[in-house]
Amino acid sequence: MLGKGEFGRIRDLLAPLTGRGAFDLEDDAGVLSGKPGHEIVVTTDTIVAGVHFFNGEPPEDVAAKLLRVNLSDLAAMGTNPICYTLNWSLPSSYNDEWVTSFCAGLKVQQEIFGIHLLGGDSTSTPGPACFTATLFGLVPRGQILRRAGSKLGETIFVSGTIGDGALGLLAAQGMLADLDKVLVQNLIRRYRIPEPRIRLGLALRGRASAAADISDGLLADIGHLTEIAGLGAEIKMSEIPLSYGARNALAENSELWQVIVGGGDDYELVFTGESDLADSLFNTGVNVTAIGKITAEPRVRLVGANGTVMQVNKEGYCHS
């Protein structure tokens, strides 16, 4: 192999990213330290070039997305992130320059989220680049937030704004050409670089009855919560918080509602609890909005401003 080779990349680019338990990557395994009274939470996500990120995407953004989609899962579980393992399978076109920028991107994210590299594996592939990160975090025993737990009559909340991820994907594909260029760039940014709601997740421990991050789409992820609980949900379309970009996109094309409630990649949190739950979350740095209620009927109903109902089933959503 030209360039640094596998061992050179490990020594020069990956070993400097390590911390406690990684043995400077001298071994094929690392040691995870627990904490008395805490549980270790594990989550893992894979991203594939051309599927989860664009070929030609800046390597720093690929690194950010890889870690952030995993951090979002930890946020949804009320977990404090600690460290991660990294597996990459790279085609030969991902040269030392690409990998160096990717590792610089990892370093930036590590500093933002206070995490370090514990270990991993690097292989070659004749196919598209494929990255897996497995994230580890700590949560006080018995306080983990789960998808199961929503109760009848509880309020459903979301963080931030909804639909920007899916609209950002459309925008990146050139399908929101009528929209202002700055708004387009902001939406694309939301798709590329999710914002894991770690602080909010920590604040939800002991307060929310259930939580998930929105990766499959708002209605689908609410459906995951209610299905486990054997319950349903009624969501008011008018209450769903939208960004300025999303509102402008909707003004151009009202059909985009389907993308907003059905698309994925928002990485906001959806959670349930008492109606005054939001009052205790004001210092988490993110807006929280009540968008509906947990209902007895086991399906997710989306009620429009004019009283129309869009109904959701397991395969997605459809007009009823």
Place this chain on the structure above:
Amino acid sequence: MLGKGEFGRIRDLLAPLTGRGAFDLEDDAGVLSGKPGHEIVVTTDTIVAGVHFFNGEPPEDVAAKLLRVNLSDLAAMGTNPICYTLNWSLPSSYNDEWVTSFCAGLKVQQEIFGIHLLGGDSTSTPGPACFTATLFGLVPRGQILRRAGSKLGETIFVSGTIGDGALGLLAAQGMLADLDKVLVQNLIRRYRIPEPRIRLGLALRGRASAAADISDGLLADIGHLTEIAGLGAEIKMSEIPLSYGARNALAENSELWQVIVGGGDDYELVFTGESDLADSLFNTGVNVTAIGKITAEPRVRLVGANGTVMQVNKEGYCHS
């Protein structure tokens, strides 16, 4: 997607493989339970179709290889395996039938090694199938076996027989055509289904000064041990334990020595310690053979029967 779809596969094929901490895969994360006085060891390996296993390989064998290469890393660290996470990126040609057989293969390995599934991620890919497993195990605090620790004058041991993995790869590629068909099948089997030396690894705790599994090749992996220690090694070619198949292959072509000491995929353990170390390992179910000594000169020397020396450097090995 035709067939079960992602959620159907998770519910029908993966959820039945789970155990403690996996929440029946209802959540995007699992909980790893520690044990008082123990550390959690983490290792991860990725295998790619066409690189680490053959396209068309039986799915049960792919499952076995995926878990066993990781279990071999835990064995080398003296670690008791507990559970694992699984990420797969599959092209559409890997249909429900393939995945069902793959999961049946996982189940078989889980029962052999006493492990369960904790969580994972499934994605699609336009490229070759790519699997990542991340294995977790427990080791009493401070007793982990590491690559670092070999001391001057210590004896170097290996388990089992050496070279069968690399010869098996050659055999599978049809390059050992003169060899008896049964021997060819045995060698291919060694390449496809490694035998992680878990019991031996547990027995080495507190006894061996350093250990590694042989995945890069005997001389390369000895080089990793000695380089970390700032020392070298002298290996006697005549002492390297060979299988009946390897001896027959060598009889046909003496150049295969280079494959035996340079090739990878044996997944035997190489370790260092006092010269009588092997005496305490007789009940581990695997032969242990002394093949050389740790030396002061920082390089790995392979001494042939006739006194010739093959010298090894970081890039591999070469005649000196």
